[in-house]
Amino acid sequence: MPLDMCMRDSSPMDLEKLTAEIDHLSTLPDIVFKIMELTNDKNSGADDLVKVIQTDPSITTKVLRMVNAPYYAVANEIYDVKKAIVRLGFRAIREISLTVSVCELFKSKSNIHGYKRSELWRHLVGVAILAKMISERMNLALSNQAFSAGLLHDIGIILMDQYCQDDFIKVMQNSSENKRCVCECEKEVLTFDHQMLSYGVFEKSEIPDSIADVMRYHHQPQNSKEYAALNSLIYIADKLCNSFQIGYVDHCEIDNPTFNYCLNELNIRSIDVKVFVEEFPELLNSAVESYTSILN
Numbered sequence: 001m002p003l004d005m006c007m008r009d010s011s012p013m014d015l016e017k018l019t020a021e022i023d024h025l026s027t028l029p030d031i032v033f034k035i036m037e038l039t040n041d042k043n044s045g046a047d048d049l050v051k052v053i054q055t056d057p058s059i060t061t062k063v064l065r066m067v068n069a070p071y072y073a074v075a076n077e078i079y080d081v082k083k084a085i086v087r088l089g090f091r092a093i094r095e096i097s098l099t100v101s102v103c104e105l106f107k108s109k110s111n112i113h114g115y116k117r118s119e120l121w122r123h124l125v126g127v128a129i130l131a132k133m134i135s136e137r138m139n140l141a142l143s144n145q146a147f148s149a150g151l152l153h154d155i156g157i158i159l160m161d162q163y164c165q166d167d168f169i170k171v172m173q174n175s176s177e178n179k180r181c182v183c184e185c186e187k188e189v190l191t192f193d194h195q196m197l198s199y200g201v202f203e204k205s206e207i208p209d210s211i212a213d214v215m216r217y218h219h220q221p222q223n224s225k226e227y228a229a230l231n232s233l234i235y236i237a238d239k240l241c242n243s244f245q246i247g248y249v250d251h252c253e254i255d256n257p258t259f260n261y262c263l264n265e266l267n268i269r270s271i272d273v274k275v276f277v278e279e280f281p282e283l284l285n286s287a288v289e290s291y292t293s294i295l296n
């Protein structure tokens, strides 16, 4: 994997040039795009998902391992994907498949000024599960996309780690030593942040527009034109995961006007947030542990 795409003399890095050089297909495994297509296609069903999963024996094995993890509490061990879909449902198996396909990216051990890839993985899984929990609890019409959006929202951080490592080290050093927002530090060093980088790489890929939009606006949900609600959900889940100290924690303080904007956008009251804070951390932690075990 090239680590020096951002290397340059003293001129600012050209985002357009960089995103043109990063091939989205070499960034995420092909199977991720196929599973995402099923998310968007209302006519797709269990058989389509089984076909996609079974093209990859290692993914199939991991999906079955996850299905039988304590978190899902199935009474008898499940040995095939079709039965897993019958037992846990299409959406659950789609989410598990997506997660085990994306997790390959996080296996290499990068440890930079308090940032570890495995901790970013815990953050992404945490935001994905929490976004889904909030969506289901509040009956939001976002449950279909909440998990995928959470899982991929910070994928730009991995791209920086992979393709701009020298600059990324400076970003993480500044963020951790001075307790500053990672986006601010990224813009200072590189002139763009992880949102702009991931959007540039994935906007023309097969990833659904809503997910690309979340990659772009999850720190400024009010700037999203079409997907303000989904961005708001991810903003809330992101901030709550940080406050629960699950995985990698950005040093950004909660911006109250933005947080309140998100609550309004989704019709969530402060009292509901209190309930999330009381009820969700235990279940969330056990889910994140199950999903982290597949990294090993």
Ligand SMILES: [Fe+2]
Pocket (backbone or CB within 6 Å): 153, 154, 194, 218, 219
């Ligand atoms: Fe982010």
Ligand SMILES: [Fe+2]
Pocket (backbone or CB within 6 Å): 123, 127, 153, 154, 238
């Ligand atoms: Fe995040």
